[in-house]
Amino acid sequence: MSCRAASLHALMLFWRWRAPPFPLPEAGAYWLARRFRVLPFVGQLANPKNPMKQMTPLEELRHSASHILATAILRLYPEAKLDIGPPTDAGFYYDIDLDHKLSLEDLEKIEAEMKKIVKENQRFERQEVSRDEAIELIKKIGQERYKLGRLEDIPEGEEISFYRNGEFIDLCAGTHVKYTSKVKAFKLLNIAGAYHRGDEKNKQLQRIYGTAFPNKEELATYLKNLEEAKQRDHRKLGREQKLFHIDEAVGQGLVLWTPKGSIIRQELQNFISEELRQQGYDQVFTPHIGKLGLYRTSGHFPYYKESQFTPIVENDELEHLAHEGCSCAQLSNMVDKGEVDGFLLKPMNCPMHIKIFDSQRHSYRDLPIRLAEFGTVYRWEQSGELNGMTRVRGFTQDDAHIFCTEDQLASEIHGCLDLVKKVFGTLGMNDYRVRLSLRDPDSTKYVGRPEAWDKAEAALREAVQVLGVPYNEEPGEAAFYGPKIDFVVKDVIGREWQLGTVQVDYNLPERFELSYIGADNQEHRPVMVHRAPFGSLERFTGVLIEHFAGNFPVWLSPEQVRILPITDDQLEFAQEVQKKLQAAKIRVSIDSHSDKFGAKVRRAEMEKVPYMFVIGKNEAAEGNVTIRSRVNKAHDGAKPADEAIGLILEQIAEKALPVLEEKA
């Protein structure tokens, strides 16, 4: 497939700019759904190393509901091939292989059939069999396509059991409720594609999600909570409060920070900058693109290629190659092999910071050197993965790289962890978990020597133990160049997002042959620490919007005070007060609409302005304002304007967290 200059060029342009201008999308209503985490014991089937655990009553209930689901499916679609149907932390699912594409209408039918089965009050019966009997039984019920594989997962010597209810029988470790009638409150929620055994190379099955509770009330509460959670979705609040905008014409996953959102971002940056100054970091700036060679040295280009935007090759080079009859495939190959040079939109900041470090000779006396940058990086995320501000293609990290000696490593890691803790604590984000992300020894996606990895992993493990917070070790979660400690939080619908991160890296210093001169006058290799307490400003802000449900603390609020004159007669005094507030560097506006007072209050409430200064006839006469806040809705008496301003300044200086009314 060879192409001429024009089409080759067009193709390269196409690769570079994949965002044609299309009209703005409409945010469709999203279906009740959430990411379910499969409970550990389910691994009994998938992962024979896990010991069998007794299910809790709720798990039994949901597991039984999934069997009832499978029973109903086989009644309606006898040709369906079943895979697995475990309970999860929020419900259950069953994966089935069925040519008929299930629709939401089908779900209703299936649910109706399930209700019948519940009414039939079938008994769940356990049956233990030998391996040969199991094979025979699976063949007899015509479910050999997936169940035989699942059977093979059960190690020799372990008990093999089936569960039967009515006409349905399924390879299953259990346990179950006694009768189908125990499953009183359940609901099928949605259909999704799911690869068999979670492997992209395998066939995609149809997964039906549902949930079940001991009674109708709990189910109703769950569904209601799900609805309410959607009210604080950062995409909804971001639009309503004009915090950010994503425009098709600009490109998928590329965030436009609107003026109000920019204030939040700027405040967050100021906050972190101040901390960095105190902790001895140096601020740097680096460009958005760099030569491919740089990223070959770092390993990004080979190891991280799928996640990057296509390299940028210069026009002259392209035309020259096209004249020589170079095909697109050849070009791509040459770029890969380094025979053609180009530039890469940077996927990470580290190589640039490394080059700053390496631009000078360093003595051990200089170390640690801490280079910090709000660095914007670009990554080619799969379209199906993009999500508001939390998963995007261009984002700014509050990044820094520390170059230190082996001896300094522990205290540097501790410094970073403290910083992350401080950031989270200041914002009242206490609901996070700590993940020690290690390499998967069986994978080839990592650079560097195993010994370097071992050292780095040990250093982080020790640090996180000293930190004294609960954590879990997760192999396979490491960055390609090193292990990390991640701070992970959940969004409103239960999805987990990695925010702050601290990573130890022995590999990049080696790849870039970094060195410093030690006390012995010999060259030594420094160790690198990568860290970002927010992770990315986009993701962090998205999570923050949901965390506060749009009710930002005063120091972060785009508008901190709104002055509400009761009538136009107070406008003059309102402007005086506004000037005072502005002089105190408080973000303030006056609502001078010709609305009734109640409407002004309503508008400010809906826009979640933390403080309203009410100015009526009485206040104006005495130089007072009456404060209406989120806690104290009204009637706290009038105060002199200066005193009121003092109160606000105090809140800002303290970075006080919002105190809201008790929520139902």
Add this chain to the structure above:
RNA sequence: GCCCUUGUAGCUCAGUCGGUAGAGCACUUCCUUGGUAAGGAAGAGGUCGGCGGUUCAAAUCCGCUCGAGGGCUCCA
């Protein structure tokens, strides 16, 4: 990228059986100057995501495509 769902005004939505579009909020103007979550009136605003097809006629039916939502996979 894959599976399901979805796309009508800035926002939230209605639009019956195909007969060239409606509401509320927001916006503009005018009236109204009011004490803690919506005062009144008028006006402006959309070739129904895009392209193609079926039809005398398409927002409505079909195909392709782009975007969005949920899930899977991935996630440095």
